[in-house]
Amino acid sequence: MWKQIFNQIWNQRRTNAWLWTELCIVTVLLWYGVDVVYNYEGAAWQPKGYDTSCVFDLTMGTKPMDFINDADNRRAGEDFTYLYNLIKDYPGVEEVCAYYGSVPYTDEVMSEGYAPHTDSTHVVNCYIRYVTSSYFKVFRLNPLAGQLDEEHWSSAENPVPTLMSVDLVDSLFQLPHAADAVGRTCFNPYWLNTKHPVTNYRVSAVLPRHKLGDYERYEPFIYLPADKALFWQHVALRVSPDQVAGFAERFRRDMQPVFDRGIFYLDNIRLYGDMKEAYDIQKGTVNYLNTVYTVAAFFLFNVFLCVFATFWYRTRKRRCEVALRMALGSSRRQVMRYFLLEGLVLLLMAVIPALLIALNIQWADLTVHTLVDVSAVRFVGSFGVALLLMALMIVLGIWYPARRAMQVQPAEALHDE
Template sequence: MWRQLFNQIWNQRRANVWLWTELCIVTVLLWYGIDLVYNYEGAAWQPKGYDTSCVFDLTVATKPLEVINDADNRRAGEDFTYLYNLIKDYPGVEAVCAYHGSIPYTDDAMFEGYAPHSDSTHVVHSYIRYVTSSYFDVFRLKPLAGQPDEAHWSPAEYPMPVWMSADLADSLFHLPNVADAVGKTCFNPYFLKSARPQTNYRVAAVLPRHKLSDYERYEPFIYLPAQKALFWQNVAIRVAPDQVAGFAERFRRDMQPVFDRGIFYLNTIRSYDDMKAAYDVQQGTVNYLNTVYAVAAFFLFNVFLCVFATFWYRTRKRRCEVALRMAMGSNRQSVMAYFLLEGLLLLLMTAVPALVIAFNIQLADLTVHTLMDATGGRFAGCFGLALLLMALIIMVGIWYPARQAMKIQPAEALHDE
């Protein structure tokens, strides 16, 4: 059967050359469209390095200066500690922390440079986040190496303990295994001339790769201990999964009067899911992705019509051949298998030149890889998916007209021919 297939394809090579050309071009274009979508969706599926599900962001603001008296000012620290502890006791709250620096899903970012003691000229810039010890429970941080030590998580420790992402550990120390960075020390060269220089940090744990939002690349990231929870910091609240629905509304309704204490009032409380949605709209990500997906869907629809119609027409023209094969004793399953295998074999024969063209396009750096690296695995996966979609379209384009042709009596089909 395979020999017969190759002989027939070769005998019809003049007619097939146009089909080969069409399949080659369409396969390359389909691969490019899939690769474009993967650049964004692949980045969105990557973990951020911390878990924001079931977490709410709370900010506390201060009243206008005109309504604040000296007594309220003196009592501000005590009042905020009281309010912070009240949050922990609210129904549905599992853990609470305070942090500042680089805030997820916002444009608020803080950078500093760090260098290993072995090479003070090798400075790596990194995102910073100052956090209280409970931060690691709220955001479910799971270190690759090292263990949390809340008892020593304090800026008063020397060397000061820090947690850093794998990217920062690799860039700083260039070790074969990032886990070996635990216990290593580094310093901040920009602090050397400050009034209170902090020149020694000890890596307490190495974390997975980090990024600030879904549609971004991984960046070096470092966590430093915050002195304590302060009112100008962001407060993060992890809520039990069964309490997430309507939590922000309930909390505001119940706690708004309570937070009206001294110089403070409850400003905002919102989930990180809502922050992500708002940030994507603000950055124009949603509109851009909608445009990309609309173009990709339109292109895929045109590919479907083009390839589907070609094989539909090609199969219908061969009704006589179907009838003749059935008259010669072939059953419906064998005839259908023959036509399907022929279509798939034509696709495989065009896959080689299409693969060469697509590979050269990637080598020429003509693909979109703003968020995901142009790796061999990405190329193989996207090209394989393009071939799979083409195979499915070809099978549908052959199966239906061939099935209709098999319903016609062989004598009638031969008479029409």
């Protein structure tokens, strides 16, 4: 059968040359479209480095100055600690932490630069979070190397313990293995000229790669200790999965009167998933992605019509050949397999130049890689999906007209020809 297929392709080489060119060009264009979608969806599929599922963000507001007296101001720290402990005891709450700095799904970001003691000129900027020790339980952060020592998680330690993402470790210390960074020290050059120059930090653990949001690139991150919960921090609550539905409404109903204490009131409590949706709308990410996917879907539909119609017309033109093969004793299954294999062989012949063109486009840096870096995995995955879609279109373009042609009696089909 394979010899017959190649002989048939060679005998119809003039017609197949145009088809081969079409398949080659369309495969490259389809790969490029799939690669653009991968740039965005691949970023969304990548882990952020921390788990925000079932986690709520709680913020407490402060009353206007006209309603605050000196006694309330002096008692603010005690009041906040009291409310913070009440949150821990609320039904459904598993873990609570306080933090400030770079907050996911918001425009609240904080960045600083750090340099190793071995090279003070090598300063690496990174996002920073000051967190209480329970933060890592709330957001389920598991170190790749080293471990958190909760008893010594304090800014009073010397050197101050820190946890760094693997990107910061690689950029800062430039070691063969990220695990080798555990125990290394660095300093913050921007603190040298301040009244309290805290410049000595020690890496306690290395964390997975971090990013601020789903549609973001990985960035260097550092975690530093916040000694205690202060009223200007964010409070994060991990809630039992069976308590997530309606938790914010229940919490606000039950705790709103309790939080009216001293200078405080309950400002907002939101699920991080809701924060993500609101942030994507605010930044225009949703509209942008909808536009990208609409264009990609329209392009895919046109490719489908082009390839499908080409093979439909090509198969219908060969009704006589179908009838002749059946008249000579071939079964319907054999005829169908022959036509499908012939179409797929034509595709595989077009794949080789299409692959070379795609590789040159990749090497020329003409692809969209704003969120996900170019890699062999990305290229193979995108090209494989494009090839699979092309094969599916060809199969559909051959299967239906060939099936209809085989339902006609061979003698009738030959007579019509």
